[in-house]
Amino acid sequence: MKRKINEKILLYKIKTKKDPEAFGQLYDLYIEKIYRFIYFKVNSKEESEDLTSAVFLKVWSYLIEHKEKEVDSFSGLVYKIARNIVIDFYRSKAVHKEYPIDILEEIGEDDHNLYKIEMNQEVEKIMKDIKKLKYEYQEVITLKYVDDLEVSEIAEILDRSQTNIRVIMHRAIKKLKSFQENNK
């Protein structure tokens, strides 16, 4: 609740006073989450960084140019824009026939670049399993447990009902559980 009120105050400052510092504070709050959100989708550090930068610039432009539009939550807005930017990124790659390894290996493929980092075996396994999940399952799982968003926020970002999100979460966890059991 406190976080939401703080975000709304910062949003108010941006919309009414065009306060860059307030936007800077929101950037600090969301940069890691958005990077991770994008990284899970593009699996490339460089592209994640570029797309994350683009997301924040687009959010700023949206807030300044669409002052009359109501923004209920900053998280909803920033994740929606991030999602759209990722979709545009894929489209652009498809047009130029640049099939990125990340997309080709979207589900079920090992990404060695991703796993070059040091992490224990268990986490490595769960990341592999998440990668095996359906795209929408991945989104919901990462938004909920990695980025700590509430179900209502995820529902807003993904344009689905909260019940639907809970069902997806349940199914995703069930699927992960089956993967874990198979691994044993």
Next chain:
Amino acid sequence: MSREIIEKIKQMKNYNGQINPDQVWIAKNREQMMTQIKNTVPEIKPKFNFKMVWQAIGIFIPNKIVYNVVRPLVVFILVGTLTTSGWIASVSATQNSLPGELGYSVKRATEKTQVVVASIISTEEVEAQIHMDLASKRAKEIKQVVVENKNNSIKNAQVAMVDLEKSIQTAEKKIKSVGETKPEKVLEVSKNVTEKAKEIKENLKNVEVQNNEIDTNKVQKITNEISIGAVELVVKKKEEGKVIISEEEVKKLVSDQIESISSDANIVQQKAEIVADQIVAVESLQTTSTTEVATSGLSMLENTVSTKSLVEGTSKTVADNIQQTEKSLTEAKTLVENNHLLEAIQKVKEVTQVNQEIAQAVKETQKAVIEVQSQINQQNLIVNTTTNIGSTIPVSTTTNIGSTTSVSTTIKIEEKN
């Protein structure tokens, strides 16, 4: 099992590596982004508008509620408050306005509304009180108009005088109606009426002294009538047993009326004395004027004759009536002592009538005297001007030339020194 999986997922973000962004990149990217967005911000700070208020409220309340409930409600309250306070402020600001001023029509409109509302929701005794209050207000206005003596003060005073008469007449009807329908309320109404009548008379007391073109006799008459009428009603209802009031109290009410009319008689007597003095002054002026301007003396002599005859006639009437008034008042007091209250009131009524006649006679005499006085003054002015033209002008011119020269010489000497 599910919990373990969830815990593992949550741990993912704690590991360094590509899944989490590089802290150096975060800082660098922030710097770049801030530079970029600062360039898009105009230096002029945005001005305040009401949308900011709704957005600020939206921080704590969901936007849907803000725009669909809070905003209409606030606007409604604001408009209501502004309208009401504006109206109240305007109306209260006009409460001190006088006839002839801009706000006076608003003041009268408010009062008329008050009367209409009272006629719908109030009892007749309250209505009588309201009309007496209004009459008292008018009397105060007349006094103020005369004291301020601005343009059209006579006309404005007359406007208020007409309204005052109407208010008293309406109040009189209401009192009669109260006497018939609610005799138990007669005492309360009577007290209020006599009190207000006293205020009205007090305010009008010096109006004629300040401006003798204003005639307050009629208003004084109806004010006295309503006051005496109210007391008479109390006495009658007491005799009928419909009003509970002690002998002493009712006697006091009648005695107050006798005192009041006695005071009026004294005022009229004083006015008569003032007019008598004016007559003497005019007579002496007439004598002087006649000797000075023998040629134009015909019209003056005519005036002298007419004024004298009027004055003699009036003086006789006044003297007779004052004598009669004093006699009647003494009789009225005796009647009160002997508990013949209705007879005493009848005497008071007679005295009021006589007093009114005296006041009227004095007023007319005064008018005649003033008219003659102004004519004499006019004649004297013509005579004086003719005399001045022959003698004063050459003398004063010579004096001026001499004095101017001497002054300029003095200045030159001072400059040389």
